[in-house]
Amino acid sequence: MSKAVPPNPEALLHMLTRRSVPRLQDPAPCEDVLNKILSAALRSPDHMHLRPWRFLKISGNNRFHLGNLFVKHEKCRNRDAKQELLEHTKKKALRAPLIIVGISSYKEHPKVPKIEQSVSTGGVINNIGLAAYFSGFATIWRTGTYAYSDVVKNGLGVAEKEDIIGFLYIGTPSTQDIRPLEVPLGNYIAPWPN
Numbered sequence: 007m008s009k010a011v012p013p014n015p016e017a018l019l020h021m022l023t024r025r026s027v028p029r030l031q032d033p034a035p036c037e038d039v040l041n042k043i044l045s046a047a048l049r050s051p052d053h054m055h056l057r058p059w060r061f062l063k064i065s066g067n068n069r070f071h072l073g074n075l076f077v078k079h080e081k082c083r084n085r086d087a088k089q090e091l092l093e094h095t096k097k098k099a100l101r102a103p104l105i106i107v108g109i110s111s112y113k114e115h116p117k118v119p120k121i122e123q124s125v126s127t128g129g130v131i132n133n134i135g136l137a138a139y140f141s142g143f144a145t146i147w148r149t150g151t152y153a154y155s156d157v158v159k160n161g162l163g164v165a166e167k168e169d170i171i172g173f174l175y176i177g178t179p180s181t182q183d184i185r186p187l188e189v190p191l192g193n194y195i196a197p198w199p200n
């Protein structure tokens with residue numbers, strides 16, 4: 007049976023100071039560490055344990071295929087796209103050594119609407135980010151227009167009835183000067199009633 011774990015102020019402090027990092031470099035987590043990160047993240051809350059998700063891992067030269075898909079998408083939505091823009095777009099898949107694509111793969115269930123299944127997948131993506139951070143790495147969750155692109159979905163083998171919830175870029179920060187952000191609690195949390 008599960009019980010409360012001892013207080014862990016360090017974990018809280020890590021959550022408080024976590025920032026997304028837009029530019030990431032090698033190394034990415036090795037397979038063993040990545041598997042631990044993913045196993046921990048997959049313990050995200052999930053109504054009726056439907057596991058309404060799947061994840062793709064893209065690294066190394068396979069990132070070029072993803073870059074090509076981004077370019078194909080860009081060309082489709084803008085036939086006059088300049089070469090410069092296309093070159094820039096192609097490099098977007100190289101912004102980290104590892105990319106995890108989080109996909110909601112919906113299951114029919116009378117008690118679990120699609121929105122809950124998307125939120126669950128998002129919970130796993132968020133947990134991967136936190137678990138990676140706790141393991142000494144950094145991440146950034148991106149969607150851009152790519153997550154909603156039929157061209158990108160097709161190229162990745164994502165079915166029409168599935169959704170890409172995010173691309174999580176994972177690696178080692180290439181900049182050290184990203185400061186923690188304070189979030190004023192009062193702006194978002196209120197007692198009820200009154």
Ligand SMILES: Cc1cc2nc3c(=O)[nH]c(=O)nc-3n(C[C@H](O)[C@H](O)[C@H](O)COP(=O)(O)O)c2cc1C
Pocket residue numbers: 024025026027146147148149150151171172187
């Ligand atoms: C669903 C979702 C989609 C996002 N898409 C993008 C994106 O396409 N590009 C981007 O720069 N940031 C995107 N972000 C925001 C970053 O992941 C990050 O939260 C933001 O840069 C703030 O940084 P912080 O996490 O350090 O506060 C997205 C976040 C979420 C939750």
